[in-house]
Amino acid sequence: MAHLADFEANRGRIWAVAYRITGTVADADDAVQEAWLRWQALPDGTAADPRGHLTTIVSRFCYDLLGSARARREAYVGPWLPEPLVADGAPPEDRVALDESVGLALLTVLERLPPAERTAFVLHDEFAVPLPEIADVVGRTPEAVRQLASRARRHVRSEAPRRTVDRGEHRRTVDAFLTAVTGGDPEDLLELLDPEVVWRADGGGKVTAGRRPVLGAVKVARYACGLTSGFDPATMRVAVRDVNGAPGLVFIDPVGERAAVFGFTVYEGRIIEVDVVLNPDKLSHLDLDALCLDAL
Secondary structure, eight states: OHHHHHHHHHHHHHHHHHHHHHOOHHHHHHHHHHHHHHHHTSOTTOOSOHHHHHHHHHHHHHHHHHHHHHHHHHTSSSOOOOOOOEEOSOOOTTOOBOOGGGOHHHHHHHTTSOHHHHHHHIIIIITOOOHHHHHHHHTSOHHHHHHHHHHHHHHHHHHSOOOOOBHHHHHHHHHHHHHHHHHTOHHHHHTTEEEEEEEEEEOTTTSOOOSSOEESHHHHHHHHHHHHTTSOTTTOEEEEEEETTEEEEEEEETTTTEEEEEEEEEETTEEEEEEEEOOGGGTTTSOHHHHTTTOO
């Protein structure tokens, strides 16, 4: 029983570690399952620090996955985006800041890092794992791990977009985007979009989506209106939901069997980046009907 209690006490943490390293819900689930299998095989009392031991198991598993995943993603059709995390319902009233560590924008930047740098950054900067323990995961010395994390940090600082940390500002901008895009007039969107806004759509070759990012306010406004016009207004449902720690949108068309999850990066009331996940394989873990029960 103590074995199970220790595992359950750390399940949320190790899943969070796995998701940030891999960017996929399926791989995070597999990592947690692997951790449980190895954990329950240990004699009671073997691990003096259950949290550290489980974190190491999960991190090694995910680090090994990144090598093969990198090759698959290089052959992926169009932009590769993480599988979105969508929360049903409103966040707690005292949660006024956004969870940047799980945001689609940051995860997309991490996707461009080598596996060792990504793993070191996640463990060191986001979960405060000691350097010797990270060294054990990636097979480097603690000093080498320090350098890996430092390089990753520089990449993140230089490539991650500016963003507001105020939930209210972000939500107001998303609401305005929804009003504009459902109105179907690209001109209404231009006031909300940063002149250098980036739009990424992940269809994975399964549904129609741009194979390259769309750049610039004018092109993004037209593209956004064109994409949403593909949903039947008579059957379409849309809901504002937390997407990877920040207000986003969920579109579904039950009749046409189409769905899309929108994540936004907002800064000073303007949209800097839009990440749209359309690939049905990446939405299969979501209960879309439940998420849109009180849809607009």
